[in-house]
Amino acid sequence: MNYYAVRVGRTTGVLPTWEACKAAVHGYKGAEYKKFTSEAEAQAYVQGIDAKKVKDQVSETGEGELIAYVDGSYRLSDSTFSYGYVLTDGTIIIEEGSKRFSDADASLRNVAGEIRGAMRAMERAIELGYRKLYLHYDYKGIEAWATGDWRANKTATKAYRDSYQALKGRLVVEFIKVEAHTGVALNERADVLAKEAQ
Numbered sequence: 001m002n003y004y005a006v007r008v009g010r011t012t013g014v015l016p017t018w019e020a021c022k023a024a025v026h027g028y029k030g031a032e033y034k035k036f037t038s039e040a041e042a043q044a045y046v047q048g049i050d051a052k053k054v055k056d057q058v059s060e061t062g063e064g065e066l067i068a069y070v071d072g073s074y075r076l077s078d079s080t081f082s083y084g085y086v087l088t089d090g091t092i093i094i095e096e097g098s099k100r101f102s103d104a105d106a107s108l109r110n111v112a113g114e115i116r117g118a119m120r121a122m123e124r125a126i127e128l129g130y131r132k133l134y135l136h137y138d139y140k141g142i143e144a145w146a147t148g149d150w151r152a153n154k155t156a157t158k159a160y161r162d163s164y165q166a167l168k169g170r171l172v173v174e175f176i177k178v179e180a181h182t183g184v185a186l187n188e189r190a191d192v193l194a195k196e197a198q
Contacts, residue, residue, distance in 0.1 A: 001037070002018075004018060004021035004042070005041075006024045006025060006031070007033065008031055009025040010024045010025070021035075037091075039091060043186075043189075047188075061090045065130060066132070067090055067133075068088075068133055069187045070084070070117035070121050070142070071137075071187065072116070081112045081113040083099060083194050083197065084190040084193025084194030085117050087125070101113075114139045114142055115145075119160060122163075135173050135175050136187060137178065138178045142175065146173070146175070148161070
């Protein structure tokens with residue numbers, strides 16, 4: 001499948017057909033557009049992000065495999081935390097989600113959101129019938145607490161560790177570190193979802 005990304009034109013965004021793209025750019029002075037086979041790369045192009053950075057992060061998937069990007073956020077004004085996640089097969093976005101919380105875990109600020117976002121992405125992968133998840137994260141604890149490299153000593157981190165241990169027989173998780181705020185399109189999208197969570 002092809003994705004037509006229009007960065008400058010009558011209409012901008014990722015368009016599904018050449019006809020729609022042509023209508024947006026034909027005769028438009030200074031039009032900027034390009035064809036991609038990956039929706040993530042097309043979205044990155046529209047946003048002015050180097051598509052190579054996206055390509056380096058988006059994993060190749062096989063049958064039964066899923067990619068997730070997760071992020072957390074903390075809102076100082078009301079001491080709430082939230083998560084955002086994006087699920088993709090490397091070609092299309094399968095699902096996006098976010099949620100805001102106000103409970104004792106808020107003492108961990110955005111880390112609490114990162115933890116809950118990772119847990120939710122794993123749960124959704126299982127619910128949707130996938131057997132392997134490439135989990136992209138930007139906070140090291142997401143991998144370190146799950147694998148036991150860091151000792152979980154708070155209620156939230158213990159719950160995260162235990163949740164991972166309980167589901168790893170049903171889902172293989174490959175953890176992939178992403179540098180925060182470096183233009184990785186789907187990681188940036190997870191960040192926006194976390195910040196805007198209700």
